[in-house]
Amino acid sequence: MDDLPPFETHRVDNQPPAFEPRNLWTDDVVLREAVQREGGEAFASRLAAYGVLAGDELYWLGFDANRDRPRLRTHDRHGHRIDTVEFHPAYHRLMEVAKTHGVAGLSWHEPVPGAHVARAALSYLHHQAEAGTSCPLTMTHAAVPVLQRIPALREWAAKAAAPHYDPRDVPIADKAGITLGMGMTEKQGGSDVRANATVATPQADGTYALVGHKWFFSAPMCDGFLVLAQAPGGLTCLLMPRRCEDGTKNAFRLMRLKDKLGDWANASSEVEFTGAQAWRVGEEGRGVATIIEMVMLTRLDCMLGSAAEMRMALAQAVHHARHRRAFGQRLVEHALMQNVLADLALESEAATAFALRVARAVDAAPRDTAEAAFARVATAVGKFWICKRAPAFVNEAQECLGGAGYVEESILPRLYRQAPLNSIWEGSGNVQCLDVLRALSREPTSAQAVIAELEACMGRDAIFDAFVGRLQHDLAQATESGARRLVERLALALQAGVLIRAGSPAAEMFVRSRLGGGQARVFGTLAEGDFAGVIARTLPA
Incomplete structure (x- = not known):
């Protein structure tokens, strides 16, 4: 202790060096072997590049995105209903990097053998740095093949798969890339989605009007949402846009954000539909x-x-x-x-x-x-x-x-x-x-x-x-x-x-x-x- 300056009480030692920066791809022999074994080796250079991002920039962004949690803004300063969610800039950067590198769409915009394996590895690398953003990325990825089969919704599928991220609250016609969320769960049913009570009423223009609620409305900042509702033919899947084609906000109300155990960077909410416009995805009664x-x-x-x-x-x-x-x-x-x-x-x-x-x-x-x-x-x-x-x-x-x-x-x-x-x-x-x-x-x-x-x-x-x-x-x-x-x-x-x-x-x-x-x-x-x-x-x- 004699060699310490006055009033210094201890010397800091026996501490590990900083974990980061690392290349999460080159560090992980198990992942590299699995990608090669399962057919994704053609994408190895891209995975290596993402490993650098995930082990440095994204790793640090994850701390900021979780420290400053999303906030719900139901109204603007003039009293207009806006139902938006505000995020720390780190969240948007995480989403931008993930979307542009194919975490949500590589399987679809480069549909060659092995693309799903490479996309899985990208998701694995990204999730290590920040897990909350994996929720909208996963839902966006999973919705693409279903939407691709509906001629009227192919623009939605193409922009969901596209390597572009645009957080603006505008109609999808004004965007090169979009994200998708889901609304399946209602408070009275939980996993038993056949107990859902939200009603989808057919309209003269071929759309449906949604009236009801969702107890978990995942990633409410997305451009569109796959929703389960009771149509005349039974439980049906529908795509509900955030913004209607004329630019107006769709008829839904975000009631509150969920105060969750974890997953803090991502927002989950409760929602009420008050005649929201939606398009049918698949046949009536075939929602499940x-x-x-x-x-x-x-x-x-x-x-x-x-x-x-x-x-x-x-x-x-x-x-x-x-x-x-x-x-x-x-x-x-x-x-x-x-x-x-x-x-x-x-x-x-x-x-x-x-x-x-x-x-x-x-x-x-x-x-x-x-x-x-x-x-x-x-x-x-x-x-x-x-x-x-x-x-x-x-x-x-x-x-x-x-x-x-x-x-x-x-x-x-x-x-x-x-x-x-x-x-x-x-x-x-x-x-x-x-x-x-x-x-x-x-x-x-x-x-x-x-x-x-x-x-x-x-x-x-x-x-x-x-x-x-x-x-x-x-x-x-x-x-x-x-x-x-x-x-x-x-x-x-x-x-x-x-x-x-x-x-x-x-x-x-x-x-x-x-x-x-x-x-x-x-x-x-x-x-x-x-x-x-x-x-x-x-x-x-």
Whole structure:
């Protein structure tokens, strides 16, 4: 202490260097291998460029966008109803970068094989830097193929897919690119959208007038919204524009913004429709079927988002442990910390590899019926399991940093608040499990595709083979009360299969710790293995 200036009480040392700037693409060997394996390697240079943005500029913008939350302005200073949402400039920059680089539209404006895989990787990179903006980006992406099939709405589809962002509140005729939100949920129904009470009344000009409400109106600043309402022919999907073609504001009222646990950069609201103009999307009475077409894409993004949150939390934990010293050693040199970090690394790699495998199935679905059948089940399986694992995973990563992981100046509190969202959005866990049961029992091609995927990985690991054998028996005996256990086991088998086929160094340890029986319920309970090697694979030193 004698060498310190007067009144200085301590010297700052034993602190890790700044995590950023980083290239989130080149740092992530698991992601790079998965993109190459699943057919997106032609886009590698673009992914590398986005990795630089996500690991530096976007990373810092995410802090600002979450610190200064969106604000609702129902009226202007003269008393006119405007129903707009104001955002910090960081939000708009995040959206601009994402939209222009294809996070919301690469699959559609460059529809070549592998585009969905590359777009998935872009979304994964973006979500690590800022998760809230993923909501409007995902909805915009998912709506495009449905709108493309409606001749009157093809301009909407083209501008949603376009690599342009324009936050102005003007008609879409005045914009090169647009964003889309959704309004499905009503307070009396929740996931049971058939209980929706909003009414869509046909008009003489072919449009519909909407009267009713939505309890969750996602991304209310968007240019248009896909809404479910009761038309004369039953529950129907409609596109409601923010601005009518003559430039006037459509007849809806934003009642309040949701005060959410996380997802602070993004706005969610309650809305009332007071005769709002809308166009029908698909046939009357086929609203659920229309929405289901988008669900495969939005569920994939839920998987990607949760995997991205795991990845960022893991990278933060490993970075900290490599530089922080305790009890005479770097944290990463302590045997128990190695066990924890290696276990987290296994979970993260399995989540990322499986999400990109599903992205390949989605990419191939229009050309390959077997892949389409696999995607039908795998998106629900992955959405259930990966999204369930994220909250506990992020919390374990926080513990690796100790109290520093609980402080807002680190990114981990934001990741922890965000982590539960994807398990709720687009159908909670029970909905996913029931959907898996329904697909396996009613769609023979889906069950066959899942079994074929697993059988293709057999013959390389005795534990895996035995697990799959038992699982095939369980699939034939599936019941609703046992649905969660079945889907969990199915998810573990599919994750293990991807790692085995990829020849991943993590495959054997994953199989033994997850499929071998007697596995514990917390991270850091691996029995044996090359922990240091698994950790080294996660992040360059």
